[in-house]
Amino acid sequence: MDLTELTENVYEIPQEGEMRAPARVFASEPLLRKMQEEGRTLGQIRNVAALPGIQKYSLVLPDGHLGYGFPIGGVAAVSAEDGVVSPGGIGFDINCGVRVLRTDLDYADVEGHEQELVERLYDLVPCGLGKGGYVDVDREDLDGILEDGIEWMAQAGHARPADLAHCEEEGRLDGDPDAVPDDAKRRGVKQVGSLGSGNHFLEVQRVADIYDDETAEAYGLREDGVVVMIHSGSRGLGHQVCQDYIRRFEKTYPDLVDSLPDRQLVYAPLGDQAAEDYLGAMNAAANFAWANRQAMTQAVREAFLDLFGTDDVELVYDVCHNVAKEETHEVDGEQREVLVHRKGATRAFPAGHPEIPGAYRDVGQPVLLPGSMGTHSYVLAGGERSMDLTFGSTAHGAGRLKSRTQAKKDYEAGDLQQRLRSEGVYVKARSGETVAEEAPGAYKDVDEVVRVSDALGIGTKVARMRPIANVKG
Protein backbone atom coordinates (compact mmCIF):
# COMPACT_ATOMS: atom_id res chain seq x y z
CA MET A 1 0.00 0.00 0.00
CA ASP A 2 1.21 3.45 -0.96
CA LEU A 3 1.85 5.44 2.22
CA THR A 4 3.81 8.64 2.59
CA GLU A 5 4.91 10.51 5.70
CA LEU A 6 3.62 14.10 5.49
CA THR A 7 4.98 15.39 8.79
CA GLU A 8 5.93 13.77 12.06
CA ASN A 9 3.05 11.47 13.18
CA VAL A 10 1.03 12.12 9.99
CA TYR A 11 0.89 9.63 7.12
CA GLU A 12 -1.22 9.75 3.98
CA ILE A 13 -2.62 7.05 1.76
CA PRO A 14 -3.16 8.81 -1.57
CA GLN A 15 -6.53 8.78 -3.30
CA GLU A 16 -6.80 5.99 -5.85
CA GLY A 17 -9.35 3.57 -7.29
CA GLU A 18 -12.76 3.90 -5.60
CA MET A 19 -11.51 6.42 -3.05
CA ARG A 20 -13.19 9.85 -3.11
CA ALA A 21 -10.51 11.38 -0.86
CA PRO A 22 -7.15 10.40 0.58
CA ALA A 23 -6.86 8.64 3.95
CA ARG A 24 -4.65 9.75 6.81
CA VAL A 25 -3.04 7.95 9.68
CA PHE A 26 -2.20 9.99 12.77
CA ALA A 27 0.34 7.84 14.58
CA SER A 28 3.96 7.51 15.52
CA GLU A 29 6.10 5.13 13.50
CA PRO A 30 5.81 2.30 16.10
CA LEU A 31 2.01 2.69 16.33
CA LEU A 32 1.72 2.81 12.53
CA ARG A 33 3.78 -0.38 12.36
CA LYS A 34 1.31 -2.11 14.71
CA MET A 35 -1.57 -1.16 12.41
CA GLN A 36 0.39 -2.47 9.42
CA GLU A 37 1.21 -5.73 11.21
CA GLU A 38 -2.47 -6.25 11.99
CA GLY A 39 -3.04 -6.02 8.27
CA ARG A 40 -6.59 -4.76 7.66
CA THR A 41 -6.89 -1.49 9.61
CA LEU A 42 -5.37 0.65 6.87
CA GLY A 43 -7.44 -1.14 4.22
CA GLN A 44 -10.54 -0.24 6.25
CA ILE A 45 -9.67 3.44 6.43
CA ARG A 46 -9.06 3.37 2.67
CA ASN A 47 -12.52 1.83 2.16
CA VAL A 48 -14.00 4.59 4.34
CA ALA A 49 -12.46 7.20 2.02
CA ALA A 50 -14.75 5.82 -0.70
CA LEU A 51 -17.93 6.89 1.12
CA PRO A 52 -20.12 9.35 -0.81
CA GLY A 53 -19.68 12.90 0.46
CA ILE A 54 -16.45 12.23 2.39
CA GLN A 55 -14.69 15.49 3.30
CA LYS A 56 -10.91 16.13 3.24
CA TYR A 57 -9.78 12.62 4.19
CA SER A 58 -10.84 9.63 6.21
CA LEU A 59 -8.59 9.22 9.21
CA VAL A 60 -7.43 6.88 11.91
CA LEU A 61 -6.05 8.00 15.27
CA PRO A 62 -3.01 6.59 17.14
CA ASP A 63 -5.09 3.99 19.02
CA GLY A 64 -6.72 2.72 15.81
CA HIS A 65 -7.32 -0.94 15.13
CA LEU A 66 -9.60 -3.27 13.19
CA GLY A 67 -13.36 -2.85 13.66
CA TYR A 68 -16.68 -3.74 12.01
CA GLY A 69 -16.31 -2.16 8.56
CA PHE A 70 -14.64 0.97 9.91
CA PRO A 71 -11.60 0.88 12.17
CA ILE A 72 -12.04 1.63 15.85
CA GLY A 73 -10.20 4.90 16.35
CA GLY A 74 -11.55 6.22 13.07
CA VAL A 75 -13.17 9.48 12.02
CA ALA A 76 -15.14 10.14 8.83
CA ALA A 77 -16.80 13.48 8.13
CA VAL A 78 -19.31 13.49 5.28
CA SER A 79 -21.27 16.31 3.72
CA ALA A 80 -24.55 16.88 5.58
CA GLU A 81 -26.07 17.70 2.18
CA ASP A 82 -25.09 14.78 -0.03
CA GLY A 83 -23.29 12.42 2.32
CA VAL A 84 -24.36 9.16 3.95
CA VAL A 85 -24.63 7.63 7.38
CA SER A 86 -23.08 4.23 8.01
CA PRO A 87 -23.85 2.39 11.26
CA GLY A 88 -20.44 0.69 11.04
CA GLY A 89 -18.86 4.13 11.38
CA ILE A 90 -20.51 4.56 14.76
CA GLY A 91 -20.31 1.05 16.13
CA PHE A 92 -22.55 -1.43 17.88
CA ASP A 93 -22.22 0.23 21.26
CA ILE A 94 -23.81 3.57 20.39
CA ASN A 95 -22.47 6.33 22.65
CA CYS A 96 -20.09 4.07 24.41
CA GLY A 97 -18.27 6.71 26.40
CA VAL A 98 -16.49 7.80 29.52
CA ARG A 99 -17.23 10.11 32.40
CA VAL A 100 -15.05 11.25 35.25
CA LEU A 101 -16.36 12.27 38.67
CA ARG A 102 -14.21 14.16 41.13
CA THR A 103 -14.64 13.78 44.87
CA ASP A 104 -13.47 15.97 47.75
CA LEU A 105 -11.42 13.04 49.09
CA ASP A 106 -7.67 12.55 48.97
CA TYR A 107 -6.01 9.19 48.39
CA ALA A 108 -5.19 9.01 52.12
CA ASP A 109 -8.93 9.07 52.93
CA VAL A 110 -9.56 5.97 50.80
CA GLU A 111 -6.34 4.07 51.54
CA GLY A 112 -7.10 1.05 53.70
CA HIS A 113 -10.77 1.02 52.61
CA GLU A 114 -10.22 -0.19 49.05
CA GLN A 115 -11.70 -3.62 49.63
CA GLU A 116 -14.99 -2.40 51.11
CA LEU A 117 -15.20 0.30 48.45
CA VAL A 118 -14.79 -2.13 45.57
CA GLU A 119 -17.27 -4.57 47.16
CA ARG A 120 -19.85 -1.82 47.72
CA LEU A 121 -19.57 -0.54 44.16
CA TYR A 122 -19.77 -4.08 42.81
CA ASP A 123 -22.94 -4.70 44.85
CA LEU A 124 -24.61 -1.47 43.74
CA VAL A 125 -23.81 -1.53 40.03
CA PRO A 126 -25.10 -4.55 38.08
CA CYS A 127 -22.34 -5.69 35.76
CA GLY A 128 -21.57 -8.40 33.26
CA LEU A 129 -24.17 -9.68 30.86
CA GLY A 130 -26.93 -10.15 33.43
CA LYS A 131 -30.08 -8.13 33.79
CA GLY A 132 -30.92 -5.29 36.12
CA GLY A 133 -30.03 -1.65 36.50
CA TYR A 134 -29.47 0.71 39.42
CA VAL A 135 -32.50 2.81 38.43
CA ASP A 136 -35.88 1.14 37.92
CA VAL A 137 -37.82 2.47 34.95
CA ASP A 138 -40.94 1.39 33.07
CA ARG A 139 -41.58 1.60 29.34
CA GLU A 140 -43.02 5.11 29.57
CA ASP A 141 -39.94 6.27 31.51
CA LEU A 142 -37.74 4.65 28.90
CA ASP A 143 -39.37 6.69 26.13
CA GLY A 144 -38.62 9.78 28.23
CA ILE A 145 -34.97 8.73 28.50
CA LEU A 146 -34.73 8.02 24.76
CA GLU A 147 -36.16 11.44 23.99
CA ASP A 148 -34.46 13.56 26.66
CA GLY A 149 -31.41 11.70 28.03
CA ILE A 150 -30.01 13.28 31.16
CA GLU A 151 -32.74 15.94 31.13
CA TRP A 152 -35.20 13.16 31.93
CA MET A 153 -32.86 11.86 34.63
CA ALA A 154 -32.78 15.32 36.23
CA GLN A 155 -36.57 15.62 36.16
CA ALA A 156 -36.85 12.19 37.78
CA GLY A 157 -34.43 13.18 40.54
CA HIS A 158 -31.45 11.16 39.25
CA ALA A 159 -29.22 14.06 38.16
CA ARG A 160 -27.96 17.35 39.56
CA PRO A 161 -27.98 20.51 37.40
CA ALA A 162 -24.19 20.37 37.00
CA ASP A 163 -24.53 16.84 35.62
CA LEU A 164 -26.24 18.32 32.57
CA ALA A 165 -23.91 21.28 32.21
CA HIS A 166 -20.78 19.07 32.35
CA CYS A 167 -21.81 16.56 29.72
CA GLU A 168 -21.15 16.52 25.99
CA GLU A 169 -24.31 17.96 24.34
CA GLU A 170 -25.66 18.42 27.88
CA GLY A 171 -26.56 14.75 27.78
CA ARG A 172 -29.22 15.05 25.11
CA LEU A 173 -29.31 14.58 21.35
CA ASP A 174 -32.43 14.83 19.21
CA GLY A 175 -33.62 11.27 19.72
CA ASP A 176 -36.69 9.67 18.18
CA PRO A 177 -38.11 6.99 20.53
CA ASP A 178 -40.46 5.79 17.76
CA ALA A 179 -37.45 4.86 15.60
CA VAL A 180 -36.07 2.54 18.30
CA PRO A 181 -37.17 -1.05 17.64
CA ASP A 182 -39.36 -2.64 20.28
CA ASP A 183 -36.80 -5.42 20.88
CA ALA A 184 -34.20 -2.81 21.72
CA LYS A 185 -36.56 -1.11 24.20
CA ARG A 186 -37.36 -4.44 25.82
CA ARG A 187 -33.65 -4.98 26.45
CA GLY A 188 -32.98 -1.43 27.58
CA VAL A 189 -35.76 -1.05 30.11
CA LYS A 190 -33.93 -3.41 32.48
CA GLN A 191 -30.48 -1.89 32.01
CA VAL A 192 -30.55 1.74 33.16
CA GLY A 193 -27.52 1.86 35.42
CA SER A 194 -25.66 -1.30 34.39
CA LEU A 195 -22.00 -1.55 33.53
CA GLY A 196 -21.89 -4.28 30.93
CA SER A 197 -18.91 -6.42 30.00
CA GLY A 198 -15.80 -6.33 27.83
CA ASN A 199 -13.70 -3.23 28.29
CA HIS A 200 -16.36 -1.45 30.33
CA PHE A 201 -15.40 -0.64 33.88
CA LEU A 202 -15.99 1.55 36.87
CA GLU A 203 -12.70 2.61 38.41
CA VAL A 204 -11.72 4.61 41.46
CA GLN A 205 -8.50 6.46 40.70
CA ARG A 206 -6.17 8.99 42.25
CA VAL A 207 -4.71 11.91 40.34
CA ALA A 208 -1.02 11.03 40.19
CA ASP A 209 0.44 13.62 37.83
CA ILE A 210 -0.62 17.08 36.70
CA TYR A 211 0.88 18.39 33.46
CA ASP A 212 -1.16 21.58 33.03
CA ASP A 213 -1.98 23.37 36.31
CA GLU A 214 -4.38 25.96 34.89
CA THR A 215 -6.49 23.45 32.98
CA ALA A 216 -6.46 20.90 35.81
CA GLU A 217 -7.74 23.59 38.15
CA ALA A 218 -10.50 24.51 35.72
CA TYR A 219 -11.53 20.84 35.59
CA GLY A 220 -11.42 20.60 39.42
CA LEU A 221 -8.54 18.10 39.42
CA ARG A 222 -5.81 18.23 42.06
CA GLU A 223 -2.86 16.00 42.79
CA ASP A 224 -3.76 13.02 45.01
CA GLY A 225 -7.48 13.79 44.63
CA VAL A 226 -9.78 10.77 44.29
CA VAL A 227 -11.78 10.54 41.07
CA VAL A 228 -14.08 7.91 39.58
CA MET A 229 -14.05 6.93 35.91
CA ILE A 230 -17.05 5.20 34.35
CA HIS A 231 -16.69 3.56 30.94
CA SER A 232 -19.93 2.14 29.57
CA GLY A 233 -22.42 2.53 26.76
CA SER A 234 -25.94 1.81 25.57
CA ARG A 235 -25.87 -1.91 26.47
CA GLY A 236 -28.30 -4.23 24.74
CA LEU A 237 -30.44 -1.35 23.50
CA GLY A 238 -27.75 0.30 21.37
CA HIS A 239 -26.56 -3.06 20.10
CA GLN A 240 -30.07 -3.96 18.94
CA VAL A 241 -30.51 -0.57 17.25
CA CYS A 242 -27.28 -1.02 15.32
CA GLN A 243 -28.06 -4.58 14.32
CA ASP A 244 -31.64 -3.87 13.21
CA TYR A 245 -30.68 -0.83 11.12
CA ILE A 246 -27.79 -2.63 9.43
CA ARG A 247 -30.34 -5.28 8.39
CA ARG A 248 -32.82 -2.64 7.25
CA PHE A 249 -30.14 -0.85 5.19
CA GLU A 250 -29.07 -4.17 3.62
CA LYS A 251 -32.68 -4.86 2.61
CA THR A 252 -33.34 -1.31 1.43
CA TYR A 253 -30.16 -1.01 -0.66
CA PRO A 254 -29.31 -4.53 -1.92
CA ASP A 255 -27.43 -3.26 -5.00
CA LEU A 256 -25.31 -1.01 -2.85
CA VAL A 257 -24.30 -3.91 -0.60
CA ASP A 258 -23.17 -5.89 -3.65
CA SER A 259 -21.10 -2.98 -4.95
CA LEU A 260 -19.22 -2.26 -1.72
CA PRO A 261 -15.67 -3.48 -1.11
CA ASP A 262 -16.96 -4.66 2.31
CA ARG A 263 -20.66 -5.18 3.07
CA GLN A 264 -20.00 -3.98 6.63
CA LEU A 265 -19.74 -0.46 5.20
CA VAL A 266 -23.45 -0.43 4.30
CA TYR A 267 -24.90 3.06 4.48
CA ALA A 268 -27.97 5.15 3.70
CA PRO A 269 -27.96 8.51 1.89
CA LEU A 270 -28.75 11.38 4.25
CA GLY A 271 -32.30 12.55 3.66
CA ASP A 272 -33.60 9.04 2.89
CA GLN A 273 -36.18 7.81 5.38
CA ALA A 274 -33.91 4.93 6.41
CA ALA A 275 -31.10 7.37 7.25
CA GLU A 276 -33.40 9.72 9.15
CA ASP A 277 -34.86 6.85 11.16
CA TYR A 278 -31.40 5.50 11.96
CA LEU A 279 -30.17 8.92 13.12
CA GLY A 280 -33.26 9.33 15.32
CA ALA A 281 -32.69 5.89 16.82
CA MET A 282 -28.93 6.46 17.18
CA ASN A 283 -29.56 9.73 19.03
CA ALA A 284 -32.12 8.00 21.25
CA ALA A 285 -29.60 5.23 22.02
CA ALA A 286 -27.02 7.93 22.79
CA ASN A 287 -29.50 9.47 25.24
CA PHE A 288 -29.94 6.03 26.80
CA ALA A 289 -26.17 5.62 27.22
CA TRP A 290 -25.96 8.98 28.98
CA ALA A 291 -28.82 8.02 31.29
CA ASN A 292 -27.00 4.76 31.96
CA ARG A 293 -23.75 6.48 32.96
CA GLN A 294 -25.80 8.97 34.97
CA ALA A 295 -27.57 6.18 36.86
CA MET A 296 -24.21 4.63 37.75
CA THR A 297 -23.07 8.06 38.93
CA GLN A 298 -25.94 7.98 41.43
CA ALA A 299 -24.73 4.54 42.59
CA VAL A 300 -21.23 5.94 43.09
CA ARG A 301 -22.69 8.80 45.11
CA GLU A 302 -24.56 6.35 47.30
CA ALA A 303 -21.39 4.32 47.90
CA PHE A 304 -19.26 7.36 48.78
CA LEU A 305 -21.95 8.75 51.09
CA ASP A 306 -22.25 5.40 52.88
CA LEU A 307 -18.55 4.71 53.24
CA PHE A 308 -16.98 8.17 53.49
CA GLY A 309 -19.89 10.43 54.46
CA THR A 310 -19.44 12.71 51.44
CA ASP A 311 -21.82 13.53 48.62
CA ASP A 312 -19.38 15.96 47.04
CA VAL A 313 -19.06 13.78 43.95
CA GLU A 314 -19.30 16.05 40.92
CA LEU A 315 -19.21 15.34 37.21
CA VAL A 316 -16.06 16.69 35.56
CA TYR A 317 -17.21 15.73 32.07
CA ASP A 318 -18.75 12.97 29.97
CA VAL A 319 -17.62 12.17 26.41
CA CYS A 320 -18.99 9.95 23.64
CA HIS A 321 -16.68 7.52 21.90
CA ASN A 322 -19.15 6.11 19.38
CA VAL A 323 -21.53 8.52 17.71
CA ALA A 324 -22.15 10.65 14.61
CA LYS A 325 -22.87 14.35 14.99
CA GLU A 326 -23.73 17.24 12.75
CA GLU A 327 -21.02 19.85 13.17
CA THR A 328 -19.58 22.81 11.32
CA HIS A 329 -16.02 22.41 10.05
CA GLU A 330 -13.79 24.36 7.71
CA VAL A 331 -13.16 22.48 4.48
CA ASP A 332 -11.40 24.06 1.47
CA GLY A 333 -11.57 27.47 3.15
CA GLU A 334 -15.34 27.43 3.72
CA GLN A 335 -17.53 26.53 6.69
CA ARG A 336 -19.44 23.36 5.92
CA GLU A 337 -22.12 21.36 7.71
CA VAL A 338 -20.83 17.83 8.03
CA LEU A 339 -21.86 14.62 9.75
CA VAL A 340 -18.82 13.50 11.74
CA HIS A 341 -18.74 9.74 12.37
CA ARG A 342 -16.53 9.06 15.39
CA LYS A 343 -15.98 5.40 16.20
CA GLY A 344 -13.65 4.86 19.12
CA ALA A 345 -12.69 8.52 18.88
CA THR A 346 -13.27 11.43 21.23
CA ARG A 347 -14.46 14.88 20.31
CA ALA A 348 -11.66 17.24 21.32
CA PHE A 349 -12.82 20.80 20.69
CA PRO A 350 -10.20 23.47 21.44
CA ALA A 351 -10.46 26.46 23.77
CA GLY A 352 -13.01 28.99 22.60
CA HIS A 353 -15.31 26.55 20.80
CA PRO A 354 -18.93 27.56 21.52
CA GLU A 355 -20.04 23.99 22.29
CA ILE A 356 -17.76 23.67 25.32
CA PRO A 357 -19.37 24.34 28.75
CA GLY A 358 -18.70 27.87 29.99
CA ALA A 359 -16.53 26.72 32.88
CA TYR A 360 -14.10 25.04 30.47
CA ARG A 361 -14.34 27.28 27.41
CA ASP A 362 -11.07 29.09 28.06
CA VAL A 363 -9.03 25.90 28.41
CA GLY A 364 -10.65 23.49 25.94
CA GLN A 365 -12.96 20.51 26.15
CA PRO A 366 -12.02 17.81 28.66
CA VAL A 367 -10.99 14.60 26.86
CA LEU A 368 -11.23 11.49 29.03
CA LEU A 369 -8.91 8.76 27.92
CA PRO A 370 -8.93 5.45 29.80
CA GLY A 371 -5.91 3.20 29.74
CA SER A 372 -6.16 -0.55 30.02
CA MET A 373 -7.16 -2.21 33.28
CA GLY A 374 -4.65 -1.55 36.02
CA THR A 375 -2.59 0.97 34.05
CA HIS A 376 -3.17 4.70 34.21
CA SER A 377 -5.75 6.87 32.49
CA TYR A 378 -5.52 10.45 31.28
CA VAL A 379 -7.46 13.65 31.14
CA LEU A 380 -6.49 15.73 28.11
CA ALA A 381 -7.77 19.04 26.80
CA GLY A 382 -9.01 19.51 23.24
CA GLY A 383 -6.04 20.95 21.32
CA GLU A 384 -5.68 23.91 19.00
CA ARG A 385 -4.82 21.72 16.01
CA SER A 386 -7.77 19.34 16.32
CA MET A 387 -10.11 21.36 14.07
CA ASP A 388 -7.47 21.56 11.31
CA LEU A 389 -6.24 18.01 11.48
CA THR A 390 -8.90 15.61 12.79
CA PHE A 391 -12.35 17.24 12.62
CA GLY A 392 -11.99 18.15 16.29
CA SER A 393 -11.11 14.64 17.48
CA THR A 394 -8.49 12.64 19.30
CA ALA A 395 -7.91 9.09 20.55
CA HIS A 396 -10.27 7.30 22.95
CA GLY A 397 -8.01 4.88 24.79
CA ALA A 398 -4.99 2.64 24.60
CA GLY A 399 -6.36 0.68 21.65
CA ARG A 400 -6.53 -3.08 21.51
CA LEU A 401 -3.44 -4.94 20.35
CA LYS A 402 -4.50 -8.58 20.74
CA SER A 403 -7.89 -10.05 19.92
CA ARG A 404 -10.05 -11.12 22.84
CA THR A 405 -9.53 -14.74 21.84
CA GLN A 406 -5.77 -14.36 21.78
CA ALA A 407 -5.78 -12.55 25.13
CA LYS A 408 -7.77 -15.37 26.73
CA LYS A 409 -5.08 -17.81 25.54
CA ASP A 410 -2.21 -15.65 26.79
CA TYR A 411 -3.40 -14.52 30.22
CA GLU A 412 -4.95 -15.99 33.36
CA ALA A 413 -7.37 -13.94 35.45
CA GLY A 414 -6.14 -15.06 38.88
CA ASP A 415 -2.51 -14.22 38.09
CA LEU A 416 -3.47 -10.79 36.77
CA GLN A 417 -5.66 -9.92 39.75
CA GLN A 418 -2.95 -11.05 42.15
CA ARG A 419 -0.29 -9.01 40.38
CA LEU A 420 -2.48 -5.90 40.30
CA ARG A 421 -3.34 -6.41 43.98
CA SER A 422 0.39 -6.42 44.78
CA GLU A 423 0.55 -3.05 43.02
CA GLY A 424 -2.28 -1.74 45.21
CA VAL A 425 -5.06 -2.13 42.61
CA TYR A 426 -8.21 -3.94 43.76
CA VAL A 427 -10.02 -5.57 40.83
CA LYS A 428 -13.43 -7.19 41.31
CA ALA A 429 -14.94 -8.80 38.24
CA ARG A 430 -17.99 -10.88 37.43
CA SER A 431 -16.10 -12.95 34.90
CA GLY A 432 -12.52 -14.22 34.90
CA GLU A 433 -12.64 -14.43 31.12
CA THR A 434 -13.26 -10.69 30.92
CA VAL A 435 -10.25 -10.00 33.12
CA ALA A 436 -8.04 -12.06 30.79
CA GLU A 437 -9.49 -10.36 27.69
CA GLU A 438 -8.73 -6.98 29.21
CA ALA A 439 -5.20 -7.74 30.39
CA PRO A 440 -2.91 -4.72 30.02
CA GLY A 441 -0.75 -6.79 27.65
CA ALA A 442 -3.68 -7.01 25.23
CA TYR A 443 -3.52 -3.24 24.75
CA LYS A 444 -1.11 -0.75 23.23
CA ASP A 445 0.90 1.59 25.40
CA VAL A 446 -1.51 4.35 26.46
CA ASP A 447 1.42 6.69 27.21
CA GLU A 448 2.55 6.43 23.58
CA VAL A 449 -0.98 7.09 22.28
CA VAL A 450 -1.25 10.17 24.50
CA ARG A 451 2.25 11.33 23.57
CA VAL A 452 1.23 11.37 19.89
CA SER A 453 -2.05 13.21 20.61
CA ASP A 454 -0.14 15.80 22.64
CA ALA A 455 2.63 16.16 20.04
CA LEU A 456 0.08 16.66 17.26
CA GLY A 457 -1.69 19.29 19.37
CA ILE A 458 -5.10 17.61 18.93
CA GLY A 459 -5.50 16.66 22.61
CA THR A 460 -2.94 17.89 25.13
CA LYS A 461 -1.96 16.36 28.47
CA VAL A 462 -3.64 17.70 31.61
CA ALA A 463 -3.49 14.93 34.21
CA ARG A 464 -2.75 11.26 34.66
CA MET A 465 -4.59 9.01 37.08
CA ARG A 466 -3.56 5.74 38.75
CA PRO A 467 -6.15 3.08 39.59
CA ILE A 468 -7.16 2.24 43.15
CA ALA A 469 -10.15 -0.07 42.66
CA ASN A 470 -11.73 -1.43 39.50
CA VAL A 471 -15.14 -3.04 38.97
CA LYS A 472 -15.56 -5.05 35.76
CA GLY A 473 -18.20 -7.15 34.07
Add this chain to the structure above:
DNA sequence: ATGTCC
Protein backbone atom coordinates in the same frame (compact mmCIF):
# COMPACT_ATOMS: atom_id res chain seq x y z
C1' DA B 1 -19.56 -4.12 22.28
C1' DT B 2 -23.70 -7.99 22.74
C1' DG B 3 -29.55 -12.11 26.48
C1' DT B 4 -21.00 -13.50 22.82
C1' DC B 5 -26.44 -18.29 18.18
C1' DC B 6 -33.71 -16.51 17.31
